[in-house]
Amino acid sequence: MPKEPFWKTKTLDELNRSEWESLCDGCGRCCLHKIEDEDTEEIYFTTVACTLLDAGTCQCSDYVHRKKKVPDCVFLTPEIVREVDWLPDTCGYRLIDEGKDLYWWHPLVSGSMETVHEAGISVRGKVTAYDHDLKTDEDYFDHMMMAESPSLEN
Ligand code: SF4
Ligand code: SF4
Numbered sequence: 001m002p003k004e005p006f007w008k009t010k011t012l013d014e015l016n017r018s019e020w021e022s023l024c025d026g027c028g029r030c031c032l033h034k035i036e037d038e039d040t041e042e043i044y045f046t047t048v049a050c051t052l053l054d055a056g057t058c059q060c061s062d063y064v065h066r067k068k069k070v071p072d073c074v075f076l077t078p079e080i081v082r083e084v085d086w087l088p089d090t091c092g093y094r095l096i097d098e099g100k101d102l103y104w105w106h107p108l109v110s111g112s113m114e115t116v117h118e119a120g121i122s123v124r125g126k127v128t129a130y131d132h133d134l135k136t137d138e139d140y141f142d143h144m145m146m147a148e149s150p151s152l153e154n
Contacts, residue, residue: 007108012078012097023092025106025116028058028123030074033131034086035140043086045145047128055127058117090121 006019015023031053035044052070054061066073074080081093088094092102102109105119117124128143 005108007092007096007102012081012093022108023096025090025092025102025121026058026113027088027090027116027121028053028055029088029121030076030086030091031058031060032123032127032145033140035144045088046140046143047123047126047145048134048140048143049123049127049130051130051132053123053127053130056124058122058124 006015007023010019012020028049029045031050033046033048033050035046036042037044049055050060050070050073052061052066052073053059060066062069067075074084076093078097081087081091081097090103092106092108095102103119103121104110105115105121107113107116116122126145129139134140
């Protein structure tokens with residue numbers, strides 16, 4: 001019997017460092033700014049990217065120093081994955097924590113870093129502004145994301 005891959009057998013808390021890092025599909029969605037409706041507490045994604053996001057690769061352009069350069073960048077941990085309500089439905093951490101499988105386009109399944117882009121899951125081609133370009137909070141309303149998860153076929 002072939003051995004089951006780690007994401008099917010381990011919980012988030014049991015992952016080693018390299019397994020943890022590889023669970024990120026590279027979509028870049030968590031690096032987009034969100035707006036919270038104060039009345040309903042509902043979260044809306046915008047297409048405004050964090051200043052360090054490379055909109056082409058959808059990777060952080062300075063991952064090692066990200067906290068120093070962007071103090072409110074959130075380092076994910078199993079606890080934070082369970083706490084926050086702004087990780088997209090497609091996020092690898094969220095899926096595994098919810099006992100679900102990874103989608104076909106996840107690099108761990110497909111073997112390619114390109115499939116997350118080909119499936120339309122990543123933010124490639126969707127970023128309309130960077131936060132350093134916007135002057136006021138109201139400017140974010142001009143950059144609301146229309147659909148959070150465009151393609152979820154397994
Ligand atoms: S949303 Fe999840 S899978 Fe996508 S880049 Fe962020 S941490 Fe990685
Ligand atoms: S600092 Fe890097 S990892 Fe953090 S939100 Fe910005 S682009 Fe994403």
